[in-house]
Amino acid sequence: MLRRNVRLRREYLYRKSLEGKERLLYEKKRKIKQALEEGKPIPTELRNEDAALRQEIDLEDERTAVPRSTIDDEYANATERDPKILLTTSHDPSAPLKQFVKELKFVFPNSQRMNRGGQVISEIVETCRSHDFTDLILVHEHRGVPDNIIISHLPYGPTAYFQILNVVTRHDNKDKKEMGTVSEAYPHLILNNFSTKMGERTATILKHLFPVPKPDSKRIITFANQSDYISFRHHVYRQSGGPKSIDLKEVGPRFELRLYQVKLGTVDQLEAQNEWVLPSFMNTSKKQKILGE
Amino acid sequence: MAATTTAGAEALHRLKLTEPPMYLTPSSELANLARTASEHLFTLLKPYTPKSPFDRLLVDEKFDAEQIWQQIDLQSQPLISSVRRQVNKFEKDPLEVNNMFKIGESVQEKPSEVVLAGEEEEDDEDEDEDEDGNEDEDEDEGEREIKERDAGDVGDMFFNEEEMKLMEDDEDGDYGLNKKKQVLKKTGGKFGDEDEDEDGDGDEEEEDDEDDELGLLELAGEEDDSEAEEIMYDDFYTSNKKHDQNKKPKVNKEVKDINMRDDEEHEDSDIGDEDGEEDVDEDDDDDDIVSDEETKKDNLSTHEKHLLEQRAKIEQVERENLEAKAWTMQGEVTATKRPKNSALGEDLDWERNVKPPPVITEEVSQSIEELIMKRISEGHFDDVQKVNKLPSKAPREMKELDENQSKKGLGELYADEYAQKTGLVSQALSFSDEQKKEASLLFKRLCLKLDALSHFHFTPKPVIEDMSIQTNVPALAMEEIAPLAVSDAAMLAPEEVFSGKGDIKEEAELTQTDRKRRRASKKRKFKAENAKKMAKKPRENTQTAGDGKEE
Numbered sequence: 001m002l003r004r005n006v007r008l009r010r011e012y013l014y015r016k017s018l019e020g021k022e023r024l025l026y027e028k029k030r031k032i033k034q035a036l037e038e039g040k041p042i043p044t045e046l047r048n049e050d051a052a053l054r055q056e057i058d059l060e061d062e063r064t065a066v067p068r069s070t071i072d073d074e075y076a077n078a079t080e081r082d083p084k085i086l087l088t089t090s091h092d093p094s095a096p097l098k099q100f101v102k103e104l105k106f107v108f109p110n111s112q113r114m115n116r117g118g119q120v121i122s123e124i125v126e127t128c129r130s131h132d133f134t135d136l137i138l139v140h141e142h143r144g145v146p147d148n149i150i151i152s153h154l155p156y157g158p159t160a161y162f163q164i165l166n167v168v169t170r171h172d173n174k175d176k177k178e179m180g181t182v183s184e185a186y187p188h189l190i191l192n193n194f195s196t197k198m199g200e201r202t203a204t205i206l207k208h209l210f211p212v213p214k215p216d217s218k219r220i221i222t223f224a225n226q227s228d229y230i231s232f233r234h235h236v237y238r239q240s241g242g243p244k245s246i247d248l249k250e251v252g253p254r255f256e257l258r259l260y261q262v263k264l265g266t267v268d269q270l271e272a273q274n275e276w277v278l279p280s281f282m283n284t285s286k287k288q289k290i291l292g293e
Numbered sequence: 294m295a296a297t298t299t300a301g302a303e304a305l306h307r308l309k310l311t312e313p314p315m316y317l318t319p320s321s322e323l324a325n326l327a328r329t330a331s332e333h334l335f336t337l338l339k340p341y342t343p344k345s346p347f348d349r350l351l352v353d354e355k356f357d358a359e360q361i362w363q364q365i366d367l368q369s370q371p372l373i374s375s376v377r378r379q380v381n382k383f384e385k386d387p388l389e390v391n392n393m394f395k396i397g398e399s400v401q402e403k404p405s406e407v408v409l410a411g412e413e414e415e416d417d418e419d420e421d422e423d424e425d426g427n428e429d430e431d432e433d434e435g436e437r438e439i440k441e442r443d444a445g446d447v448g449d450m451f452f453n454e455e456e457m458k459l460m461e462d463d464e465d466g467d468y469g470l471n472k473k474k475q476v477l478k479k480t481g482g483k484f485g486d487e488d489e490d491e492d493g494d495g496d497e498e499e500e501d502d503e504d505d506e507l508g509l510l511e512l513a514g515e516e517d518d519s520e521a522e523e524i525m526y527d528d529f530y531t532s533n534k535k536h537d538q539n540k541k542p543k544v545n546k547e548v549k550d551i552n553m554r555d556d557e558e559h560e561d562s563d564i565g566d567e568d569g570e571e572d573v574d575e576d577d578d579d580d581d582i583v584s585d586e587e588t589k590k591d592n593l594s595t596h597e598k599h600l601l602e603q604r605a606k607i608e609q610v611e612r613e614n615l616e617a618k619a620w621t622m623q624g625e626v627t628a629t630k631r632p633k634n635s636a637l638g639e640d641l642d643w644e645r646n647v648k649p650p651p652v653i654t655e656e657v658s659q660s661i662e663e664l665i666m667k668r669i670s671e672g673h674f675d676d677v678q679k680v681n682k683l684p685s686k687a688p689r690e691m692k693e694l695d696e697n698q699s700k701k702g703l704g705e706l707y708a709d710e711y712a713q714k715t716g717l718v719s720q721a722l723s724f725s726d727e728q729k730k731e732a733s734l735l736f737k738r739l740c741l742k743l744d745a746l747s748h749f750h751f752t753p754k755p756v757i758e759d760m761s762i763q764t765n766v767p768a769l770a771m772e773e774i775a776p777l778a779v780s781d782a783a784m785l786a787p788e789e790v791f792s793g794k795g796d797i798k799e800e801a802e803l804t805q806t807d808r809k810r811r812r813a814s815k816k817r818k819f820k821a822e823n824a825k826k827m828a829k830k831p832r833e834n835t836q837t838a839g840d841g842k843e844e
Contacts, residue, residue, distance in 0.1 A: 063683075079680050165650045190668050191675040203675070212677050220669065224661050229651050233661055237669060246666050256651065285646045 005156055012073055019067070026067040029057055074157040075208050082211040083134040085111035088124060089141070092116075096144040099171050103253045104139070106182040107221070107234060108209055111137075122268045128154050135209055136267065149257070151205060152267040158275060160205050161261040165229070168254045182251055183236055186213035193225040193292040198276055202230075202259055202291055223257075225292040230257040259291065301333020328352035331361065335368065342372050 028046055032053055035042045042050055085108050087101055093116065105113045114124075128136050133154055140148035146167055152159040189210055194203040206223055222233040234252030239245065265272025279285050304326045311323065335350035350364055593601070620631040621639060628636075651657065668674065699706070745751050798807065 079677055166653050188674040189676050190665060192664060192668075207675065207677055210677060212679050213674075220665060220674075222661065222665055224664065226651065226657075227648060231653075231657075231661055233665070235662075235665060237666075244670060246669055248662055248665060254653075256653070258650070280647055283646065286648055 009156055015073070022067045025053075026065075029053055029060075029065075033057060074153055074155070075204055078134070078153075078208045079212070081134070082110055083209055084132065085135045085137060085209060086124075086128055086133050087111055087113045087137050087139070088116050089139050090116065091118070094141060094144045096169075096171075097139065097141040097146055100141075100146045100167070100169055100253065101139055103170050104137070106184070107252055108137075109184060109186050109211060125152075125154070125266055125268045138267065146255075150267060151209065153205065153208070154266060156266060158201075158205060159263045159265065159267050159272070160202065160259060161263075162230075162257040162259055165256040165258065166254075170251075170253055183219045185217045185219050186211050187219040187221045187234075188213050188217055190220060190222040190224070192222070194223075195292050196290065198262075199225065199291040201262070201275075205262075227289065227293070228258065228291050230259070230291070231255075232257060301329050301336075304329040305333065328361070331365070335365065338368065338372065341375075342368050344371065 028049065032042060032046060032050065046053070087105055087108075089097055089101055093101070101113055105111050125136065136152045136154060138150040138152075139146055140150075146164050149162045149164055150159060151162070187210060189207060191203045191207065194200060203223075210221070218236055218238060220235045220237060222231070222235070224231045224233070232253075232255050233250065234254070235248045236251050237246050237248050240247055260278040262275040262277075263269075263272045264275050278290075279288070282288075308323070308326050308330055315323065329352070332350040332352050335347075339348070346367060347364055350361065352361055620626050620635065623630070701709075741754070745753070803811070
């Protein structure tokens, strides 16, 4: 399996290097197609390659026509299987952190919680790989308040580091009787205001933590981005009465996430390349809208 | 009035003479004395108060201490404010004072003592409450201190001069008056120990209390004789004077003394700020020098004054530059280089490059919920979409059964198959078969290449050589073994070398018509080829164009 991973990694790098050329080719084919559709003469720079390209155009279908971008390659086959998530904490967690992780277990369907004990990160990743987990989530804390969450996609996938702010846990809010149990149906997702490229990337990372839901599911999880702070909300709704009357009931914890790093490797790969790091030292970092708008 | 005044004065005198311990036990005699004394003092001050509700202090036995005190207070409040106004006026315009009081410095020492006594009385006054006896007590104390001062004894159990100096130094440091005091100190005791007192008094002088004046009145009254020579007529009876000229000279003098005291201090402070070291250094302990200073100040033009101010400012700035800078101005400062906890006192402010985290208010939550509801009603979610992957296996070919009876009989079918096998009848392969053959060939080649790439130990398939006939070897050669020496040219028969028809003419032998014929035939061939090509191309064009439209 190691060798397979290594080969897949090499393929990915090779494809990434070809991306430029493929893009050029795609552009040429697109131009020819356009000229043919409009009935205009083919542009002069493409006359020589016209015959060969025309053949390729004939053989293409929708999937192959569009050039593959290598950015979301890690998630290319993710939709084939439901995600399987492992939740752990940092070493020696406090009681509030344990509660928070318990709550998160209910938020993500198909997830399991594991005690950290004295395990090292590399051990954890090994167990995940061998048991075919797709994602690993680590939660860190500061004096009982959870302050950091690391989402790592497992087959050599990207790792996203978030800072957690303004946590309101279910335990804080109400007592047990009022809360009731959390619905465990596969939820619908709302990802609002992830408009830049980096925002799209973050959106896919968060999206693929959840499986494909049924269309009539009544559980909604929202990731709303506002000036680089992602608000997480978990609601259950019902449509009482006729149309347009929707009752939202907030369920589950509520917190803000702030992305500060994305690495192109799993958590245990320390030398992995940084895809993106929050530039806090720049003078213009106040003005930057990285994820949205 | 005269009788009461003498009685009052006598009462006051007697009060002073009593021993302090006598005050500890309540005695009606002392109380009566105190009442008369207060009444006397009250009437003394009454001319100065513009609107006094009482003609005289009502000190019958029926009135208790609180009521008497209230009466005194009622009278003294406006008095204090008027005196303060006077003092401010003189402060603003010291020249006026000069005109009014041409008294030199000789009276300065006495009034300072007097003032000191007044100050003491004030301090005590502020603390003590309504006992009448207290007033007199204070006066007694003040007088005693003055006597001690005259004796030159500094160590008093109530009052430690050095302590007071230290305290005043500290306080003046807070108010920025240190320079003034240093300057004054430099004068070399011109004003002696009383300098600090003066400055202290300068702050307190405005709160001149009734008792201050009372003290001064009485004490000054005693020293009247010594100062008689220095009092001039003009001090009292000049046209600029604002005071009522009918006032008693004693009282006037004391009032003026107080005022003069103030102005001198202000003068001194002015001098200290402006000329400071220059003028003061030159002066001796002389009255004349004081008046010299005053005249000098008068003679300075505005420009010169301006210059003096500027010089002082320059000196101050230069002094600051020579000193070491404060730690806040020193660039990078670690904790060891600044005093302890000093960073807490500073108002540190720098630009932070981070957006502050959002405060989750009700409105924010409301907006998020509205967004959610909108999305639900639209049914627009960002779920994960299931992608249909390409089928890994080729779809099985569904063989359709043709229900109709075949037209050919069974025997005929068998005959056709036999013919095909033996190769007698070469049937044109159907189009799909040809394509299939081509496809399978291509696929074989591809597989060969992939195998070569992916197998560590690649063994290429054995090449099957086709039987090919060597055409340039004559048929006989197949059967007979030609000798080695025979060349290829000899091997082949002429027909095998050249297969042509008709007369063969060389280029040179050709006639014109022949040449034309040849050219014409060449052109015909070329045209034919081109026509074929053109026929192919439009066909292709139309085909692909059709495909494009379908797409």
